[in-house]
Structure formats: C-alpha cells, structure tokens
Amino acid sequence: MTSQPRDSYDVVVVGSGIGGLCCAAMLALYDNKVAVFESHTHPGGAAHGFSIEKDGLKFQFDTGPSFFSGLNPDLPPKSSNPLRTVLDAIDEQVECIPYSSFGLLFPEGEFVHTPEFDADVLSQFGNAQAEWKSLMKFMEPLAATVAALPTAALRGDIGVIKSAAPFLPKLILNPQPWNNLLLTQPYSEVLKQAGVRNTFLKNWIDLLCFCLSGLPASGTISAEMAMMMGEFYEPDAVMDCPRSGAKSIVDALVRGLEKNGGDIFCRSHVDKIEIDVRGQAVGIILHKNGQRIRAKKAVVSNMSVWDLLKSGIVDRKHFPAWFLEDREDTPVGKSFMHLHVGFKASREELAKLQAHYMFMKDWSLGVEAADNAVLLSIPSVHDESLAPAGFGVLHAYLPATEDFATWEGLDRKSKEYQQLKESRSSYLWSTIEKVIPDIRERVIVSRVGTPLTHQRFLRRYKGSYGPAIKAGEASFPFPGTPVKGLLLCGDSCFPGIGVPAVAGSGLLAANSVSLDSLDAQIDVLRKFRLRQSSSLIRKQ
Template sequence: MGALCKAATLRIGGLALLLALLPSARAFATGRACVARAGAPARRCRALAAGARAADADVDVAVVGAGLGGLAAAAILTQRYGKTVGVFEAHDTVGGVAHAFKAGGFHFDAGPTIVLGCGGAPGPAGAVSPLRQVLDATGVADAIEWLPYDRWGMIVPATEAPECDGRWDLVLGAGAFERGALARFGGPHALAEFAALREATAPLAAGAQIPTLAMRSDGWSLLPLLRHTAPVRALLAHGASVPTGPFAPFLAGERAGGIGAGVRDAWLLAWLDALAFSLSGLPAARTPAAAMAAVLQQLHGKCGAQLDYPTGGFGAIARALAGAVDGSARACAARGGGELALRRTGSFVRCRARVASIDVEGGRARGVTLSSGARVTARDGVICNAPVWALDALLSGGGNGGAPVDETLRSFSQRASRAEMTRSFLHLHVGLDSAGLDLTELRAHYTVMRSGLLSADPCAELNMIAVSCPSVIDSTLAPAGKMVLHAYGAGNEPYELWADERRGSAPYERRKVERAQALWEAVERVIPDARARAEVALVGSPLTHEAFNRRPRGTYGAAAEALLADGRTPCSRLVLCGDGVFPGIGVPAVALSGASAANALVDPLRHWAELDALDRERAAAVAAAAAAAGTAS
C-alpha cells in the first residue's frame, strides 16, 4: 500500500506521544532528473562551488539533507522566524526519498504515492495533516493543487474472495469499511471487535488537535503544550507510556478500558497487520499504539476523510518547500493577507553538496564541512536530516580539526547507528500507452496481496505490492494517450539478496529482471497487457535506493521500537529530524519532526509569539473561506 499520512507528536519532557497515519512508502529515483535548486546569492554559491577552505558561508542554521524533514525545518526557520538557512543535499535534486524524476516524457514519484488530509480549506481547528500545516505556515500551500479521491482498490487471490474475483474497494468514511469489506470477509464477531477497538483507541487520536508548529525538540517542549491542555489530558487517559508503546496490548484487549476483549477475528487481524505494515514496515503488534489509533479514527471517522494527490506529482511538495526556503514562491493569505512575496533572507538549498562532517567545538554544533572542503559556519546551530545511521560518521568526519568527539556525544551517535532497520524496497516505474483503456474504471491506487491477505502473512516477502496509477486523476504526468504506473514492495525486499551485487553488472541486471517479475504480476492484475503497452520500464533495487538516497542497506527506516524519542542530542545546538526520530516513517511524520527541530533552535518566547500569529492567521483564513462560501451561495 502507498502512504496514507497523518501524524501528530506530543512531547512532555521525556514523553513522546505519536499519532501517525500510513506513511509514505520509501523509495528512490531510478532516473537522475535535476530539479531546479532553490537559489542562493550568487557570491555564496560560487564560494561553495569553489570549495575554498575558509569560512565560505555564514548562516544562522545549517541543515544536513534536503529531505522533506530538512526542507520543512528550513522553510519554517526562514518564513516564520526570518533566519538565514543553508540546506546541503548530496543528491542532485531535493525531496530525499520523496523526490520525483522524469524519464521518456513521463513524470514519476520516487516514493510516496498518496497522503491524507492535505486538500481543502482549513477548518476552525486548522488542517489535520502536519504536512499541510507546514505548507500553510510557510506560505506555500497555494503552490500545490490537491486532487481528492475517497478509495483505493484491493486485489487478493480469487480464492480468498471468489464472489468478486478477489477485487474490492476500501472506501473511506464512517461505516463504509464496516458495511463493506469487514461485513463481507470478517467472522461473526468482527464488527463488534472492530467497534470496541476504535472506541478503546479513540483517546489516543486526540493529538491531532495539537498543532504541528507547537512541537519543539528541546527542554522547553512542555511550554507550548500549555495552550492545548484538553488533548494532552485525553492522550494521557491510558497512561503516559501507552501511546508510545506497541499496539499489542490493544490487540489482546489488555488496554481496552473494559471495552471488549481484543481482536480474535482472523481476517480483521490480517487487515490490521496489512495497514500497520504500510505504516511502519512491521506487523500491527509492533507498531506504535497511537499510530494505529490514528488509522482507525481517520480512515473510518465521521468527517469524510479523503485521499489527496498533488497535481504534477509529489515532487511539487519538495519544490514548494524549497521555494519557501529561498523565498522564490508566491502564495496567498500569508502574514498580513493578500498575495505576498515570501521573505528573502539569503537562505538557500544546494544540491550536489555532500556534508562530510558536522563541526562541533566546545560541546556545541558550529557548522558543517562539505566534501569539497568548504566550511559553513552556523551561528544558531545545525539540523541533521540525514539517516540516524550516518550521524556517527558525520561527527567524526574530520571537520573538527582533529579534536576528539565528546564521549557522551559519541556514545549517543553510536547508539543511533545501531537502530534496527526495516527491510528495503523493490520498485518498478512504468510509462505505458493507455490507448483503449477506460481510466475511469481504474483506481488511483491499488494494494495487491500476491500471496493473500488471510491465507498468507501480509508482511511476507513481496506479498504486499502497491500499484500507484496517478494518471487516473492527474493527466499532467504523461503525454496525451499515455499513463504512468509505480509498483513497489515497501519494506518487504531483503537487502541480503543484493548485498554482494555490483550495480550495473550483468548478474545485477539479471537479478533485477528476476525479482521484478513479482511487481509485473501485480501490475498485470490491474492492466493485464501492461508489458505489451510499456514504453518505459525502470526497475530499482535496494542498491538503487541506497545509492541515490544514501539510505544504509536501502532501508525503509528505523523500526518503531528503535526510534529516538525526539530530536535532542547531547550536543548543544545540534538537533535531529527525519524518520529515525519520533514520529518516524512518513511524509507528514518527517514534516512534523522538521517543525520540532526548527522550533528547538528558537527562543521559546519567540516560538510562543509565533503560535499567536499562526492562530490569528488561521482565524482569518477560516473567516475568508466562510465569506467566500457565502458569496458563492
């Protein structure tokens, strides 16, 4: 399955409370498309390109990595706080595992395929998705047009659902799942067990009421939460440790608060494992309880949840955030109302600029050194959006003048490097001729269970295959009469099968063809003659994912139990963000961790004042939307 994304995290001292919904499926670009970089002042760009060894650039904050977490942090620091930020990315394009690329005239998403809660006008409580909240706060929400839809297709072996030839839809909204798939495939107690599970986990979903911009990864994390005492009390209803713990006690009925006796129905258990695997790369029992609570509440709630796809593909999100960093984008309703040019503070994003080391002096992060030898001084600190497994190497990369790294910091970084990794990916990007196909009969997204949902482990190797068909709702992704498909196994491809291969070698190419047969079979369950129609077909392996996105072992991300509690480190002014930090894997989750990291480098009173400004902007946006609706009626 692709990504249904929603996350909210509450941190009280050492407490981290996660609410996340079906994150993005991690991926890579098999092409080398170069997105236009967010601009920097010409003098600074030339200095960095020249690789001079003096202090080639001075910024307030240096950000390692232009993944969505790093871009979110940089955009917030620039647009909300007026900071000068430099973002340094080793790849030739922005977006990290959520970047996009073009091949043969087709536009492909490298990773995420669907998100939830990003479209539509903000309500009185604001947007639900942390990603949308970041886009709103940084003034670039209007740079993205969201295309909504309300279901995805499920394809299982015909023997599991012979009456519908193994094909059915998961429809979002109150009662739709209960009246549809659960009533059809579940046992006699499935409906009651599902209702009890939703009721028992409902308090954990209260974190959605806490704004993403209220989060901060430092010792002042409690202060902004004083503005939101009601959802905090609801989150703590089960006890402080439950939301960050695994979902296993809820499945067993141990945390039901007297409601029900857990889940015993075999089909419902298999379905929950499938949802959880999309979320975390792990079965439901090992997935954070609050994450599963968000799944149960958001997919099946009363508010008419919808899936969203950004026109032009997911690369539009990274480009919008990069545009917020350098102030090149324009959007409506930012500070003061009307259409305004964004702030220009000299912030910039540099691609093909690999960070060799994070420079630490006197127990404080002072900047970064690039692989070219260029030094960047960061007055206020450094945000690291690189995978947590890279942190130890970055802290011992030679940029500290040979000075030894503090033992406490080294111990922390080495512990981070031992975090359990989930498995990797296998991808198939296809551009094909759609002549004669009725696209209105296709779904924008499918989940294909090759070996079965009930008859096999949903988390088994290459069992669950996502098949994204975004051309069904966005014709801009392909030339007229063509369409794009993206099939992938997220977190279910063993890296060990590829560890001894060399990219580009004949054995490696043969293995790609062999392993991709599972993906082609899944695609053919959607379009039977897809191979004959294919004009572009690109296979990406765990090694591709590892090489292009610098993901160790091509991993999906850190296992839920291995996530760092927050972005704090023993080093002053060094903050982490990304999918190795709570809330973990997923586009909105990393957007939230980026916001937390950004706020941690700002004075808490300045942060409080900015939350007041955001409240005023939200109220103005709601009033404007209501006025527009009244005029239209």
Template sequence: MSLDNIVIGSGIGGLTAAALLSRYGKRVLVCESHAIAGGAAHSFHRRGFEFDSGPSFYCGLGNQRPSLNPLRQVLDILGESLPTIPYDPLGHYHFPEGTFPVYSNLERYREAVAEITPQGAKELAQFEKRLLELYAGLQNIPILALRSDWQVIPILIGRYLPALLKLLPQLGTIQSSVGEVMDKTVRDPWVRRLIDLECFLLSGLKARGTIAPEVAFMLGERSRAGVEYPVGGSGAIVNALVQGLECWGGKLRLNAHVEQILVAGGQAVGVRLRQGEVIEAPIIISNATIWDTYTKLLRAEDLPASYRQQSLATPAVDSFMHLHLGIRAEGLEELTGHHVVVHDAHQDITAPGNTCMISIPSVWDAHLAPLGHHVVHAYTLEPYHGWQRDEGYQEKKKLRSQSLFQALERVIPDIRERIVLELIGTPLTHSHYLRRYQGTYGPAIAAGKGTFPNCQTPIRGLYRVGDSTMPGIGVPAVAASGILCANTLSGR
C-alpha cells in the first residue's frame, strides 16, 4: 500500500498528528524506535508496578465539555474515551519553612496563601485576574481550527473576528513574560517565589522566561476543569491515541528506528530504517527533537547551512535524575499524589537537585501497584554533561539520587525501609529510552528571546511536531503541535 505520511516517533505530538491525518483520510505509518509507544509519556511495568516515565499532571481530559485541552479535543474527534479520576488539592509544595497545599479551586488556593501572607494573597488575586482575562480571550479561538501557515489569517478573520476583537485589549499581555505580569502585580517575595516555581514546573524556566499565555491557560484550565489522572496511568492516553490511529486505518510500527530521512532534489521522499528497509512517502513528519532531526536524521547538506546552524543553536533545558520505586503502603492511608520539594530556599529553584517533583499515582488508581503497595516516581533536573557509563557510573547514580530520596523523606519519612523495587535513571537513561538529544526536557526558549518554530522546514514535504515546535513543551502543547501540523497538511 502506498503511504501519504510517515511519522517518525510516537510521542504525543507524533501520535496526535498521525491519528488526525488518518481521521482525515490519509494513509499514515508511524515508525517508533522504542518497543513502547508514547515517548516521554510512555508507561512501563516491572514486577506488577505500572510506572509513568514522565508526565502525570493533567487537566481537561475528563468528561467536562467543551474541553480546551487540545488532546481531549483530538480524542473526541477520534471517538476515543479516557476515564479519569479528579482530585484536589492538586499537590503539596514543601518549602524549607513548611508545607503548602495547592488547590485547583482559586478561592481555596488564595485562602491557603493568605494563611502565610495576607498581603501576598491580595497581590496574587491581581496577578490571576490579569492572566484569567487573557485566558477568557484565548478560549474563544479553538486550537482545532488553527493551522501553521498564512492561511490561518483568513480563517481567523472569517470565523473568529469577534473573538479576535475581544483579544485586542490583551495584546500587551499576550506578548509578555509571566515575570512582567508579576512585576506589575506582586511584590510579596513569598508569592513571587511561588509563581516562579509554578512557571518552572510548567516550562522548565522561571517567570521571566515563561510566556504569559502558557500560565494563563494553566491557571484557567485547572480552575475551570480541575485536575485529573487517567485511569491506567499516562500509558492510557497513549493507548487511546494509538487505538484512534488504528481505528481510522493508520499503522504503528514499534522497534522501527529511523536512521535517515531521504531527501531528493530538496524534497523529502521517504525514510530508511536502521535495518536498511526503505519506506517511501511524499510527506514525512518528524517527532524527534529539533537537534536529533537536524543532526541524526538529515545530512548537513540537506538543509541551508545558516538555518541548520541557527536551529542547532537552540538552547536546551537540562535532563533529569529519576527514581522509580515500588513501596509498601501500610500506614499511608492519608498519602496524596503530587508533591514538589524545594530543599534550599537560598539556592535557585532551577539548580539541579534543589527542586524535586514527586508523583504517587497509585493513590488515585490502586491498580497501578500490587495490593498493599504504591508506585512512586520522583525526578529532578540534572545536566547531561559529565555523565558516562564508566567505572564510576553506579556510584555517581547513587550519589546524585540522594536529593530525590531526601525529598521523598519529607513526604514519607521511612520511605527507605518501605522499598521493594528501586530503579534509578540518569540523563543517559532518559536520553536512551526517550531517544532525545542529551535527554533534554525541551528547548529553553525564554519569553522575549525567540519563539518556537512552526511545523514547516526548508525541505519540501518535511514537517516537524512535538515539543521543539510551536507552542512548546507539555502534553497539551505537543498535542496542539500535532493538530497544527495535521490541519496545515490537510488544508483545513
């Protein structure tokens, strides 16, 4: 069968583009290098425990309609359901001076802040008001209607003129960083640190580097739709997308590592797999990162030199240390699922090891762990450089995972005695299993210092999706990138 599209990689961005294109009637093949689909969002099992390899924080995936989450919108078009479990508070932030519950419900959130700083809570309300005004303007333009080329302009004017006019007063905020909105509204140092932390958790950058619409969407969505976890773990999202893809005639091949994108006369014509097999199609979509696509998958001469150089100069957020644990659960009946631990208030929150993220999804879905146990994932930023599989590797792994164990002790003091299964991952593990350049979280494109590129490339027939394209990092964002690419290609 001849193909219309080959998608390289089954991350959420790749699967979204592939499934939508299949839904639009294209013949699509996804080639995934790994034995498990999903990229950063894949789940894996060990000895009865079902682990999330990366994301576990979602909102707008459940039954509430309309949903503004692009992923939910795609699943709706594909006809796929995804049972979810709502919860609130969405997490606990553990600062050196104490623990703070974070609620999706904005009033409860502000009340909790007011217990620490009454003036800060008032300022936070002003900050949120500005961002929620922006969210209210943006929510009238559904991402499903958009595409990534100039033809978006007549679509916007023809179908969404009133919404565009409503957005006019927000033009200043749309282009701002969260830092600028914060400077205008918040002086309280505690609340400023809280906002920095929330930005960092979202984009990998603090308030000054994070664009205002990203946080406007996060605040708006979590207060409107609440936070929820997919039954079966993050892998359930991947399964729903794969099912949607296959139901509409698309195909997924696992263990199919693409070694090269074939280009002839400035046009992408197919791919060559590691085993030597050549597969042809007039449109190739790469879900590999910008760095992997432009170094490993193309020859240098396939791209204009200056474009290639500029693309490869995109700064990258660090990689991660991971801890995946299976633990005994007795006596932990009050345990909640999400925690963020900041070890040292005098150190930058982005310093490796200082801010540790923890998720224990078996508190929501008990089937993720054997009876009487919990499944734990903790991670923190860690630079890629300096890591190699030499004789000191095991020792370094142990050493660098200590900040994660210490963070977990804030939540479960006797965690070390409870462990029945322990897996430590380093930046090398992360880059190996996710096939990502230096195991990075994604591009560090700071607000005001550049924008994420769109899905087009200088090579005819070659497109890109995923977190190194517009609109950026995170599951909803990469789903949006898949939508923008599929719409651009199908002329919607």
C-alpha cells in the first residue's frame, strides 16, 4: 500500500468494502487515477479478515461472509456473478477449495445438504420433492433472463444502449418474456405461481431467502433468488471455500487495483465529501490530518445510505428534500451477535464435520425471530491454513436478528455491557455444542462481537446488516445521486446485499462515472463472452 496520498485523483472512493474495492479496481482498469480511503486498519469492510494470537498460536478469522460460489478460477465464469466478472477483468484469481455439502440442524432432525438435496432430504417431507422439481422448472426462464443481461453490461448513462445491445436478443428471445416481470416481485409470488405449498419446503426457502437478503421470501426480490438458485442448484454446482478466508478475495481486489496504478489507504477516515457551490462533488477531507484531496471526475461512496446522509459527511443542503426523505427512510435491517472461536481439533475430528451448519430452533417463530436461526461456519474443515495443526477456527452468528436498541448507548467498558455480552452469546455457545459437544473444553481463544462491535469496526449505522428493502414495495436504487459527481456503491444500492451483489454495484458505479469508460467496458464484456464460450467448448 502507498504511504502518502496525492492531492488529486480522477476518482476517490470512500470505503473499501467489496463494493468499493470492485468499483476502484474497475476504474483503475479503465485508466483512471483512483484512490480508496478506508477508516479501518484492514480493507474489506464486512468481508475483512482478522487474526488473534495466543501462546504463539495464530488463528485467522472471517468477520462476515463465508458462503461463496462461482469464484473458482478452474470453473467457467457465470454472467450472473459480478464478483467473478471483476476478478476475471482485472486478471486476478482466488484459490478456492470446492465442496458440495453443509449441515442442517432443524426441528425435524439433522440433515446433510448435498447436490441430491431433493432426493435425500425433501423426499422425506410429503410432496416437497415434487414441488421442488416444479419450482426448479418454473425458475429456468427466470434464471436465463438474469444470466442474459450481466450487471457488467449496465451503466448509468446513454452508453448503455451500446454496452447492453449485444445481450438484448437473448433477453427478448426468452420463450416466456412476460415472466420477466416476476423478477422484480417478492419470491413468495414465484413460490405461489410455481405451486409451492409444502410447509417444510416453504420454511427452507424462507431461510435461504433470509440468509441472502435479511428478509423472508415475502420480502426478497425474485431476481436475487434466480441468481442464487442458478449458482446453488445447477447439476454441477459447487461452493467455494476461498483459501485463507474471505480476506483472499479482498487481497485479490487490492492487487488488481494497485497493479493498474490505483492506491488504497487504510486508517484514513474521511470526514467530509466536499460539494462546491455548483452542487458538484469535488473531493474529500481526511480526518487524521485535514488533508484535502481533489476528485476530478467523481467521489464514490461505499458507505451505507444512513452513514452517508446522517453522519455529517455531506452537507445536506445540496440534496433535494425528496431524495433525503426517500433514502433516509430506507428500513434498517437488524444487527448481529458474533462468536469467533479458535479451538483444539485434530484433522480427523475436523474431517467429520461440515464447513457450515444452518440451525433453526422453531419454524413457527419465523426466520426473523431473535434467538432462533444461527449460522455456524467452520472453514477449518476444508482450509488448514487458518489455524496451526491440531486446531481449528469457527464463527457462529445470529444472522441479522439482533436488535440494536438492546445495546444502544451502552459503555463498552461497563460491567453491564460485559454481562449482556455473556448472556446474549450463550445461545451461540449452545448451538455450537450441538455440533462440537465439548467445545468449551477445547477453546483456546474466543471473541464475542455485538451490534456495537459491528457498528464500530464495520462503520455500519446501528450495526445493520443492510437495507431491509421489501421487494414489491421499493427497490434498491442505482448508483447516481442528485449531486453531480457523487455516486454510490455497496449494499445500499442495486442489486442489493451479499458479496456478488455489492460487487455488481461497484461495477455499475465504475461504469457510470463517465462515458470515457465505454470502450473499456465493451472490451471487458467481449473478453468475458470469449472466456465463457471457450470454457463451454472445453466442457463439450
């Protein structure tokens, strides 16, 4: 990383989440002088990695995401995975360990989810298997539509006519074009039209939706599910465990940025995005030394919509009232309880476990209820590099079901806070015990993270997972703002929450900075199509 920023760049990106990094890496590829400024000591935002050392033992943890697919450089790229599109465009790879199963701990029993999920598990629940098959059939044209127009082909200006044109025939030739309208509807509408009534199946899909968007099927946009189902349930689908954790994705994006002349500065909190008298974003001011950095073309914010508009970083007088009202009222998704543990375990013991478990205590409470769903990730099952031999790491968390209000205003050094941490993490410990009964005797290091931790280290308003925008009621906005030269990316923007989605938002923001990028964008798309067709030929 460079040590000292210049006084001027073409584009300045505020925040190094996956959205900000993808945006910056693409802008650097498009020949812009670009710099990313990040408050935290590590880049990556929700996807940053951190390590804890004790008695000479080093444990490497992921802060957030651990479910990935479509990244493996040995497998053909899919147009529906914008993160892979960015990695391919900047010619960077993430080494992945493929795997295809994870555990389900449900009130009905314990199951292993494999590519034969319908035959192995759904067949035990009435007509769930038959309904699943109908759903998959129903989803085919929807998935084809999502795949037909990659996010990489979009941009926020007139150039979209040229960049998207090669993809339109496939979109229009869809055998059931009217079905495309369903993509903007809640996924519950797709379930209804596909005839899904089985209770177990509906519960399972609610949980899948919730893990993806932070909302059940009734609030999750069908386009996101069409994208995800394609990756998850294709006959040869595998999941990717990135070697060394999500950090390796962040590292690959930083490498891509830097090799094309971009800069990234951590411990560099941005105090102000400057907007001049003409109402144009012209640069930023750094907190640590008050340095003013000019942005000749644009400032791109990777902050959440609330952090951008409510933290004082922008002067609100430059935004029309309708914009402020509309965006500030974006519903705030709940926060997390985290438990990271480094523990004793031999390779043989780890090999008997799954790398992920989804736990659900009681379906009748709903997937959004507190102390109900838990996600447990044990990446050491596949990746030996995260802990010394004889040890492993795990991360258990309440997936966006923790109320920020319970924690708001507490002093992190107070006894009350410590006690609350202990009591609120007990549900996570008891869930881990269902998989590793003697986990407490095996612990070497453990850390409890609360909504305040999430807010502080990830700089997320109220420690939120992201906008709880319900499909059918509103939609995730595009990157433009009423302030000229100020663009947005990240999970407050289209297409939504999740690593592939925010990568798409970064691509879209990069494509929307100026028309100068049009030829370079078309070149990226051409290479992408070539890569896809050559891997198809190899497959045949």
